[in-house]
Amino acid sequence: MFWDEKTECMEREEINEMQLVKLQKTVKYAFEKIPYYNKKYSECEVFPEDIQSLEDIEKLPFTTKDDLRQSYPFGMFAVSKDEIVEIHSSSGTTGKPVVSGYTKKDIDNWSEILARGLTDWGVTSNDIVQNTHGYGLFTGGFGIHYGAQKIGATVVPISTGQTRRQIELMNDFESTCLIVTPSYGLYIGEVAKEEGFNPKDFGLNVIGFGSEAWTEEMRQRLEDTYGVPAYNIYGLTEMMGPGVGVECSKQNGLHIAEDFYYPEIIDSTTGKHLPEGTHGELVLTNIDREGMPVIRFRTKDITALDYSPCDCGRTFCKMERITGRTDDMIKVKGVAVFPSQIEKALLKVSEIEPHYQVIVTRPGNLDEIEVKVETVPELFSDDVTELMNIKKKIADYIKNEVGIKVKVNLVEPKTIPRSTAKAVRVIDKRNLH
Numbered sequence: 001m002f003w004d005e006k007t008e009c010m011e012r013e014e015i016n017e018m019q020l021v022k023l024q025k026t027v028k029y030a031f032e033k034i035p036y037y038n039k040k041y042s043e044c045e046v047f048p049e050d051i052q053s054l055e056d057i058e059k060l061p062f063t064t065k066d067d068l069r070q071s072y073p074f075g076m077f078a079v080s081k082d083e084i085v086e087i088h089s090s091s092g093t094t095g096k097p098v099v100s101g102y103t104k105k106d107i108d109n110w111s112e113i114l115a116r117g118l119t120d121w122g123v124t125s126n127d128i129v130q131n132t133h134g135y136g137l138f139t140g141g142f143g144i145h146y147g148a149q150k151i152g153a154t155v156v157p158i159s160t161g162q163t164r165r166q167i168e169l170m171n172d173f174e175s176t177c178l179i180v181t182p183s184y185g186l187y188i189g190e191v192a193k194e195e196g197f198n199p200k201d202f203g204l205n206v207i208g209f210g211s212e213a214w215t216e217e218m219r220q221r222l223e224d225t226y227g228v229p230a231y232n233i234y235g236l237t238e239m240m241g242p243g244v245g246v247e248c249s250k251q252n253g254l255h256i257a258e259d260f261y262y263p264e265i266i267d268s269t270t271g272k273h274l275p276e277g278t279h280g281e282l283v284l285t286n287i288d289r290e291g292m293p294v295i296r297f298r299t300k301d302i303t304a305l306d307y308s309p310c311d312c313g314r315t316f317c318k319m320e321r322i323t324g325r326t327d328d329m330i331k332v333k334g335v336a337v338f339p340s341q342i343e344k345a346l347l348k349v350s351e352i353e354p355h356y357q358v359i360v361t362r363p364g365n366l367d368e369i370e371v372k373v374e375t376v377p378e379l380f381s382d383d384v385t386e387l388m389n390i391k392k393k394i395a396d397y398i399k400n401e402v403g404i405k406v407k408v409n410l411v412e413p414k415t416i417p418r419s420t421a422k423a424v425r426v427i428d429k430r431n432l433h
Contacts, residue, residue, distance in 0.1 A: 003116060003119055003120070004112075004116060005313075007259055008116070008255075008313075008314045008315070008316055009313055009314060009315050010315055011315065012307065012315060015258055015259075015315065015316070016054055018259060019054060019258065019259075019262055019287060020053065020054050022259075022262075022287035022288055023051060023054065023057065023262060023285065023287050024048065024051050025287075026285070026286065026287050026288070026289075026293050026295065027048045027051050027060070027295065028048035029078060029293065030078065030293050030295055031047070031048050033078035033079070034075075034076060034077070034078050034293075035075065036067065036071055036075060036076060037295065040061055041060070041061075044059075044060075044061050046059045046060060046061075054262075057262070057264070057285065057296065058273060060295060060296050061296070062271065062283065062296045062297070062298050063294055063295055063296055063297045063298070064297075064298050065098060065238070065298075068098045068099075068238060068294070069096040069097070069098060070096075072096040072097065072098075072099060073099045074099065074101065076099070076101075076292050076294070077101045077291060077292055078290065078291060078292060078293060079101075079103060079290065079291055083103050083290075083291070084101040084102065084103060084291055085102060085103060085104050085107065086101075086102040086107060086142075087099060087100065087101055087102070087137075088100045088102075088137050088138070088139045088142070088237055088241065089137045089237065090237050097137075098237055098238055100139065100237050100238065100240065100241075100292060101291040101292045102240070102291050102292075103290040103291040105290045106240065106289055106290050106291050106292075107146060109240075109260060109288060109289070110143060110146055110147075110240050110241060110243060111146035111147055111149070111150040112147075112150065113147070113243035113244075113246075113257045113260060114143050114144060114146060114147020114148070114150070114242065114243045114246070115147045115148075115150035115151050116147075116246070116257070117147065117208075117231075117233065117243065117246030117247075117248075117255075118144075118147050118148060118151055118153070118177075118208070119151060120246070120248045120249055120312065121177070121206045121208065121229075121231050121249065122205060122206060122249075123148065123151060123153055123176075123177050123205075123206065124151065124152075124153065125151060125152030125153055126153075126176075127148075127151075127153040127154070127176045127177050127205070128153070128154045128156060128173055128174065128175045128176050128177070129144070129148040129153050129154065129155050129156065129175070129176075129177040129179065130156045130158060130166070130169065130170055130173070130175035130177065130178050130179065131144050131145060131148070131155055131156060131157055131158065131159070131179045132158060132159065132160055132166060132178070132179055132180045132181075132184060132188075132420075133159070133160070133179055133180075133181075133210075133211065133242075134159055134160045134421060135157060135159045136159075138237075139235065139236075139237050139240070139241030139242065140210070140211055140235075140241065140242055141157065141159055142241065143235060143240075143241040143242035143243055144179050144208070144233075144242060145157060147243065148177075153177070156169060156173060156175060160184070160420035160421050161420040163187065163188055163191050163420070164191065164195065166188055167188060167191060167192045167195060167197060170188075170202050170204075171197065171202060174202075174203045175202065175203070175204065176203060176204060176205045176206070177204065177205060177206050177207070177208065178204055178206075178207045178208070178226070179207075179208045179209070180207065180208075180209050181209060181210070181211045181212045181419075181421060181422060181423070182209045182212060182214045182218050182219070182222055182230075183212060183354075183355075183418075183419060183422075183423035184418075184419065184420055184421070184423075185207060185209060185222050185225070185226075185230075186218075186221060186222060186225060186354055186355075187418050187419075189222075189225040189226065190353075199225050199226045199227070200225075200226060200227035202226070204226050204227075204228045205228055206228055206229055206230075206231065207222055207223075207226060207228055207229070207230040207231070208230070208231055208232075208233055209222065209230055209231070209232060209233070210232055210233035210234060210235070210242060211242075211421070211422055212422045212423060213322060213323075213324065213338075213339060213340045213343070213425075214232070214321065214340070214343075215340055215343050215344040215347060216344075217343070217344055217347030217348065218343065218347060218354065219232075219251075220347075221347065221354055229249075229251070231246070231247040231248075231249075231251065232245075232246075232247040232254055232321060233245070233246050233247070233254075234246070234254050234319070234322065236284075236299060236301075238294055238297050238299075239261065239284050239286060239294060239297065240260075240286070240289065243257065244256060244257065244261055244284065245257075245318075245319050248310060248312040248314060249312055250310060250311050250312050252310070252311075252318070253306055253310075253318030253319060253320055253321075254318060254319050254320075254321070255310065255314050255316045255317070255318055256305075256316055256317055256318070256319055257316065258316045258317060259287075259288065259316075260286070260287065260288045260289070261284050261285065261286065261287065262284070262285040262287050263282060263283070263284055263305060263317065263319065264282075264283040264284075264285075264296070265278060265279075265280040265281065265282060265283070265303070265304060265305055266280055266281050266283055266298075267280055267281070268280060268281040268298075268300075268302075268326045276304075276305055276306065276307055277304055277305070277306065278304055279302055279303065279304045279320075279323070280302065280303075280304070281298060281299065281300060281301065281302060281326055282299045282301045282302070282303050282319065282322075283296055283297065283298055283299065284296075284297050284299060285297070300325045300326045300327050301322045301325055302322060302323050302324045302325060302326065302338075303319045303320045303321070303322050303323065304319070304320045305317050305318070305319055305320075306318045306319075306320070323338060323340055323341075324338030324339070324340055324341075325338075330358070330360055330369070330426065330428070332360065332367040332368075332369055332404060333366065333367060333404055335402065335403055335404050337369070337402045337404070339358055339425045339426055341401050341402050342356070342358055342371060342398055342401070342402065342406075343356070343425075344401055345394070345397040345398040345400070345401040345402070346371070346373055346394065346397070346398070348397055349390070349393060349394055349397065350376075351375060351376055351379055351390050352373050352374060352375050352376065352379075352390070352394070352410075353373075353374040353375065353376060353413060355373070355374045355416045355418070356371060356372060356373040356374070356416065356425070357371075357372045357416055357424070357425060357426070357427060358370075358371055358425055358426045358427070359371075359372065359426075359427045359429065360426065360427070360428045360429060360430055361429045361430060362429075362430040362431070367430065368407065369404070369406040369407065370406065370407045370408075370409055371394070371398065371406050371407070371408050371409065372409045372411050372416060373394065373408065373409070373410060373411070373416075374410075374411055374412070374413050374414070374415065374416055375387075375390070375410050375411070375412070375413065376413070377413050379410075387410060390410065391408045391410055394408045395407075395408045
């Protein structure tokens with residue numbers, strides 16, 4: 001078992017003492033090595049020696065994605081370029097990409113973090129890990145890859161796409177661990193059935209999923225499709241990649257690697273700290289990163305933290321699954337709506353498939369939401385009355401979940417575009433600028 005029991009099961013007081021030492025070292029290191037932090041902290045009149053307790057982290061200003069973009073490409077690196085052995089970046093679809101640099105030590109630490117999580121799922125050197133997360137500049141594929149190799153498992157680096165090839169290799173190689181986004185995992189299962197396979201016969205032991213919003217109902221669909229447990233992974237390019245949080249075998253939250261990351265929850269409007277168990281925006285700090293430490297990064301992801309010891313034996317705090325983002329929130333008729341809420345409602349209806357799109361429009365002065373959702377094949381052979389009843393049921397479930405009425409449009413199976421990466425759930429056609 002690849003499990004650092006001495007570290008992962010420390011008492012809370014020991015964890016906090018370790019974090020304070022690492023935080024103080026990181027703040028001093030960043031102040032001395034990264035011009036951005038030197039300038040920012042000097043302007044705010046806060047200096048490394050001001051960090052005398054973990055609570056003092058609140059004296060430091062936040063770091064945002066815009067700050068990282070403005071430092072493009074290498075302005076946030078704390079070491080010379082010849083010490084950087086690997087570079088990843090975001091897509092840059094909304095501006096300059098965020099570049100993330102890694103030293104050899106950083107790669108070793110990243111591998112360690114993922115190896116811990118995979119081990120808790122039961123993955124060993126005897127396993128074959130089929131990794132459908134993207135390679136290239138995206139961090140998802142490589143993080144899993146390094147963690148699996150650290151354990152000694154065999155990695156099939158097939159990356160995204162090639163769905164029928166995925167199925168062929170899963171069957172022929174007898175893959176035991178599948179890494180997917182939840183929507184793509186369901187799509188693979190769907191295509192496998194079309195090809196005459198029963199996904200439960202592939203021989204998988206476990207599924208690891210991440211990279212997009214999900215609900216417990218979505219997890220249940222994955223587990224029912226393949227007949228194995230499915231565990232969530234959380235991470236982001238700015239912090240290093242996947243592994244910031246990994247769900248343990250109890251499936252009751254994702255353990256944050258607190259010896260590498262210091263988490264906070266804030267009110268996204270005021271920036272003030274929120275108490276344990278309160279939902280708010282997750283803020284993360286690298287406390288053991290060499291190439292590019294990022295301090296108080298606003299993730300825009302909404303979650304809550306739980307510091308109580310877990311039944312698995314670990315004492316590292318747990319974060320709840322991400323329920324949305326402060327920036328993918330749809331505000332309609334004064335109501336804040338997240339796609340995951342709509343998905344939760346849809347997955348309660350057995351007559352539809354877990355493929356949908358939310359379309360937001362403003363035909364006049366009022367916003368409207370249309371939810372396009374695929375039906376099961378048998379439903380289109382039924383009469384109009386049955387279709388109307390299903391639409392009403394879906395609309396009622398959604399209204400109960402989000403508090404507003406939506407228009408439901410049932411579409412034929414396989415008419416909503418599939419994705420091999422993150423599913424495109426929301427199409428906002430309003431002119432909000």
